[in-house]
Amino acid sequence: MKNINGQGNEITIILPHKKIDCISSHHEQFNQIIHQSHIIITGNNNHVSMHFDSEENVEKLLLNEGFLLIIKGNDNTVNLGTIILRYSNILGMSGLKLIIGQLPGLGAGVSRVANNCRVDIGNRLVINGVTLYLQEDKSNVSIGEDSQLSWGIDIWCTDAHTITNLKGEPINFAQSIEIGKHVWVGKDVKIGKNTKIPDNSIVGWGSIVTKVFNEPNIILAGIPAKIVKRGINWDRRCINKYLLE
Template sequence: MENITGQNNEFTLIFPHNRIDCTSSQNDKFNKIINQANITITGNNNRISMYFDTEESAEELLLSNGFLLIVKGDNNIVNMGTIILRYSTILGMTGLKLIIGQLPGLGAGVSRTANNCRIDIGNRVVINGVTLYLQEDDSYVSIGDDSQLSWGIDIWCTDAHTITDLKGEPINFAKCIEIGKHVWIGKDSKIGKNVKIADNSIVGWGSIVTKEFNEPNVIIAGIPAKIVKRGINWDRRCINKYLKERL
């Protein structure tokens, strides 16, 4: 495939009753779609698996202007569940950008790779405008089922540059970002490296999250983010609809 280069790469679309390996099958329809999509994979032994309810939903997402996937490196894994992707230039919803290794637009002479990274996105995750970036080898990002992410959100499992002690030893290694199940992340929030957000939690609008929050059912907000309310849960429906349907 024109935009997937290297050895032993796999790009698999998984449906309820069948699966299509786009890098080895003769499925002309999806081979053409992948070549037209905003997808670039450079390296060896990378594994991409994307889950869809229907072939129509797969085609819609892959050809959306709001979907970008870049992988530059070896032995990386991306597992993406049945997400709900929203893209709107009017509202500023930019969709989903998944990037491992090379950020686009860095200019000539700037080449970065990342190896042995992993991204796991669960099912029924609503994504309106998220950039997810991994640059450190062996780093990992997960987003749990039923989460909802607004727009203007950066999830960076890296500082992009190196911080050292006075002896020149790096001190800002990135390991993972773990976002639990049923987590709502508000508009313009930033999630940094080595962060954990527990299940059924909310990240307030414009927050910068820089540490682990292991307690579930909390609201975290602020710069840097801290727990501002405990004992909460949330629902995707607006209050009017929620009250009517709860009766």
């Protein structure tokens, strides 16, 4: 495949009753979908697993203009659960851009590589417009099941450039971003490296998350984000439907 370059790379589609290796197998239908998709891998021993409820949803996601997966580096792992991806130019919903290593459009002479990174995205996620970027080696990002992410969201497990102390030693290494289960992330939120958003929580519109929060059932808001309300939970339904049902 022209969009998959290197040795030992794997793309696995996991359906309820079967598992398909899309690179080494001769399953023409899924090989063609991967070939036509916006999945680009350059490097060795990268592993991508994607879960789907049906074969119809495989094509629906992977051929969606709003789905982009780029890996440049070695020994990276991406586990993608069942997600609902929304893409609309009119509303500004950009779908999901998941990038490990090289950001597209950086221009000639700029090459960035990330190795041994891991991304785990749980089941039953609704994603409207998210860019998820890992650049530092051994970075990890996890998003728990049943979460909802609005649009205009940037999740960057890197500062992209180096900050040093006065001895010239780097001080801004990336480690991880953890978004818990059943988390609602509002529009235009930015989530930086080495942060945690706990289960059953909400991040308010336009907030910037810069640190670890451990207490569940909270609302975070502000720049930088802080706890503004405790003892809450949320539901996908609007209030009218919630009250009726």
